[in-house]
Amino acid sequence: MLQFSSLILSNDEIAPHYFHMVLKAPISSYLPGQFVMIKVNNTNIPLLRRAMAILSWRDEELEIVYKAIGLGTKELSKRAPGEKLEVIGPLGNSYEIPDGLGHAYMITGGVGMSPLMPLARALTKKRIKTTLFFGGASVTDLVMRHEFSDLGVMVIPVTMDGSLGKRGLVTDVMEEGFKATKPDPQNDMVFTCGPHAMMRKVYEIAGKYGLKTQVSMETRMACGTGVCLGCVIKNKNGSYLRACTEGPVYYGEEIDWNARLD
Amino acid sequence: MPDSTKRHPEPQQRHPEPKAKDLIIQIGNQSFTNPIFMASGTFGYGDDLTDLVDYSKLGAIITKGISLEPRAGNPTPRIIETSAGLINSIGLQNIGLKAFLKDKAPLYPKLKTRVIANIFGTSIEEFNELTDAMNRVEALAGIELNISCPNVKKGGVEFGVDPKATTEVVKNARSRTKLPIIVKLTPNVTDMTIIAKAAADEGADALTVSNTFLSMRIDVLKRRPSLATTFGGISGPAILPIILRQVWQVSSAVKIPVIASGGIMTTHDALEYLMAGATAIQIGTATYINPKAAHEILAGIKDYLTSNNLTLQDLIGIAKEG
Numbered sequence: 001m002l003q004f005s006s007l008i009l010s011n012d013e014i015a016p017h018y019f020h021m022v023l024k025a026p027i028s029s030y031l032p033g034q035f036v037m038i039k040v041n042n043t044n045i046p047l048l049r050r051a052m053a054i055l056s057w058r059d060e061e062l063e064i065v066y067k068a069i070g071l072g073t074k075e076l077s078k079r080a081p082g083e084k085l086e087v088i089g090p091l092g093n094s095y096e097i098p099d100g101l102g103h104a105y106m107i108t109g110g111v112g113m114s115p116l117m118p119l120a121r122a123l124t125k126k127r128i129k130t131t132l133f134f135g136g137a138s139v140t141d142l143v144m145r146h147e148f149s150d151l152g153v154m155v156i157p158v159t160m161d162g163s164l165g166k167r168g169l170v171t172d173v174m175e176e177g178f179k180a181t182k183p184d185p186q187n188d189m190v191f192t193c194g195p196h197a198m199m200r201k202v203y204e205i206a207g208k209y210g211l212k213t214q215v216s217m218e219t220r221m222a223c224g225t226g227v228c229l230g231c232v233i234k235n236k237n238g239s240y241l242r243a244c245t246e247g248p249v250y251y252g253e254e255i256d257w258n259a260r261l262d
Numbered sequence: 263m264p265d266s267t268k269r270h271p272e273p274q275q276r277h278p279e280p281k282a283k284d285l286i287i288q289i290g291n292q293s294f295t296n297p298i299f300m301a302s303g304t305f306g307y308g309d310d311l312t313d314l315v316d317y318s319k320l321g322a323i324i325t326k327g328i329s330l331e332p333r334a335g336n337p338t339p340r341i342i343e344t345s346a347g348l349i350n351s352i353g354l355q356n357i358g359l360k361a362f363l364k365d366k367a368p369l370y371p372k373l374k375t376r377v378i379a380n381i382f383g384t385s386i387e388e389f390n391e392l393t394d395a396m397n398r399v400e401a402l403a404g405i406e407l408n409i410s411c412p413n414v415k416k417g418g419v420e421f422g423v424d425p426k427a428t429t430e431v432v433k434n435a436r437s438r439t440k441l442p443i444i445v446k447l448t449p450n451v452t453d454m455t456i457i458a459k460a461a462a463d464e465g466a467d468a469l470t471v472s473n474t475f476l477s478m479r480i481d482v483l484k485r486r487p488s489l490a491t492t493f494g495g496i497s498g499p500a501i502l503p504i505i506l507r508q509v510w511q512v513s514s515a516v517k518i519p520v521i522a523s524g525g526i527m528t529t530h531d532a533l534e535y536l537m538a539g540a541t542a543i544q545i546g547t548a549t550y551i552n553p554k555a556a557h558e559i560l561a562g563i564k565d566y567l568t569s570n571n572l573t574l575q576d577l578i579g580i581a582k583e584g
């Protein structure tokens with residue numbers, strides 16, 4: 001875990017409301033699924049840092065993708081190259097790639113794609129067959145889909161308005177896909193990041209086909225470093241585990257999906 | 263020609279570097295190298311931020327509240343941000359006394375700082391049992407009695423709002439330990455000085471002013487309270503001016519040291535509290551945002567003392583003079 005002040009190299013709107021930011025950052029090794037905590041400005045509003053998944057962190061350059069929706073991310077979108085931001089990271093655990101993994105199925109919606117990018121890089125490097133069901137309201141929500149294809153990932157786009165790929169819900173298309181191809185419960189696995197309701201559905205569908213699911217949970221975080229106990233996820237056994245430290249990636253069966261998160 | 267520079271008198275050292283001892287503070291029978299403590303619930307049990315924090319620069323670490331039995335804590339969501347503040351309803355999730363003694367306490371003799379145990383009971387008996395156990399922990403520098411957590415339904419805040427209950431808790435603890443006893447007060451009372459005096463009269467060594475204010479927010483989209491428990495305690499810069507007033511009042515009402523806790527983010531904030539009469543300060547929410555806040559504030563206080571040729575003792579309560 002490092003704490004550093006980081007120069008913004010670029011902060012570009014790559015699609016309506018979606019921003020890709022590159023920061024100058026000391027070299028660090030990180031794992032797919034890990035995140036950083038970023039202070040979006042140097043005032044007390046917003047007070048807290050924002051968690052951002054690591055899209056990439058190589059050659060002293062840290063990349064993130066975010067959607068400007070609320071106070072923190074809208075503020076972040078105003079930062080210009082040359083300005084500096086305070087960063088802490090890498091934080092949290094990571095997606096696990098089990099030995100002998102057959103086919104990796106990734107399901108995401110919108111900005112949830114970010115932590116799946118380094119995972120896709122690791123999977124394709126190991127020559128593991130990887131499919132991405134990529135959902136969004138419209139074609140502009142499927143950001144960086146070409147980067148996934150370039151890695152050799154089979155991308156299946158799904159949009160609510162039918163502007164790209166199949167029209168409808170990404171989870172419905174995932175289920176149709178599973179019905180047709182019959183994944184192998186012994187060797188295949190599901191990886192997901194996105195809205196809570198989507199991930200829950202993904203976990204349920206994967207379960208029907210006997211597949212395990214690794215989910216990256218999005219919770220409110222105050223510190224990101226394990227000391228506030230604000231970010232916890234309720235486990236099936238009733239205990240609360242810190243998403244910033246023991247998470248954000250969990251196996252779907254560990255989680256009490258009925259617990260309120262937001 | 264005579265060398266005129268040599269005749270010049272030696273420039274007077276008007277601003278000597280404050281000697282390290284200037285920053286030493288005494289609470290009960292223990293001394294601390296500086297007046298900056300890490301607040302309970304914002305630094306875990308002291309072993310999470312080892313990568314980022316230089317422990318030798320901390321006056322003390324105060325542990326997360328410890329109860330007799332482990333506590334799962336409150337349902338989620340437990341935190342919500344507000345303008346310059348944070349509302350939490352963690353509900354004292356903690357590993358319990360047994361695991362604390364086994365897994366955490368053995369780390370403390372090796373730390374480069376001192377550790378104060380924050381304890382929390384739902385009855386006098388529980389407080390007593392916890393106090394007895396802490397007496398046996400090697401290298402412990404004190405006990406902070408948490409009679410003020412707003413996030414537990416039973417106990418906690420009930421002691422802290424009642425002077426008689428406060429008297430009982432402190433009297434019992436005092437009879438059982440020579441370690442410094444710090445009583446952490448609640449701001450959720452009309453007049454904090456009444457409780458403060460009750461604690462001081464029973465032999466408390468210091469008072470922490472204070473815990474968080476009961477508060478809430480509503481999620482307008484979902485039309486329900488933002489926290490699962492509806493209410494939580496607010497911390498952070500938003501509460502500073504109110505706690506500052508309380509530190510001023512309490513430090514005027516009792517003779518024992520007051521430790522300020524409320525919204526300290528910067529050196530400036532810390533100086534205000536010291537000038538209002540606090541002997542020491544706790545860094546809480548600031549650590550979430552900047553784990554190095556305590557270091558920066560320590561350096562800032564040193565600078566301030568140096569450039570104003572003051573000692574820490576001079577500074578404490580200076581705003582009340584004249």
Ligand SMILES: Cc1cc2nc3c(=O)[nH]c(=O)nc-3n(C[C@H](O)[C@H](O)[C@H](O)COP(=O)(O)OP(=O)(O)OC[C@H]3O[C@@H](n4cnc5c(N)ncnc54)[C@H](O)[C@@H]3O)c2cc1C
Pocket residue numbers: 035046050051052053054064065066067068069070071072073074111114115217218219220221248483
């Ligand atoms: C481990 C982890 C990794 C994350 N990675 C990323 C990432 O890579 N990119 C990214 O953009 N975000 C990511 N997030 C979420 C991010 O930290 C922020 O919470 C989120 O971007 C909203 O912040 P904000 O300050 O803009 O909104 P806030 O001011 O906190 O919220 C403003 C409003 O937006 C609403 N809102 C909050 N979150 C969402 C949401 N996801 N969708 C719709 N409405 C919402 C709130 O209900 C509120 O009404 C991650 C979170 C975690 C825990």
Ligand SMILES: Cc1cc2nc3c(=O)[nH]c(=O)nc-3n(C[C@H](O)[C@H](O)[C@H](O)COP(=O)(O)O)c2cc1C
Pocket residue numbers: 228229230301302303304326327348350352354380408411446472473474496497498499501523524525526544545546547548
């Ligand atoms: C998430 C969180 C957890 C806390 N847990 C405890 C606790 O276990 N025991 C306690 O006495 N105080 C606890 N506190 C209160 C802090 O120690 C501190 O008194 C308070 O936050 C005000 O200071 P600040 O504004 O600097 O944070 C907690 C505060 C926060 C924000």
Ligand code: FES
Pocket residue numbers: 220221222223224225226227228229230231232242243244245
């Ligand atoms: S965000 Fe503070 S413990 Fe996880």
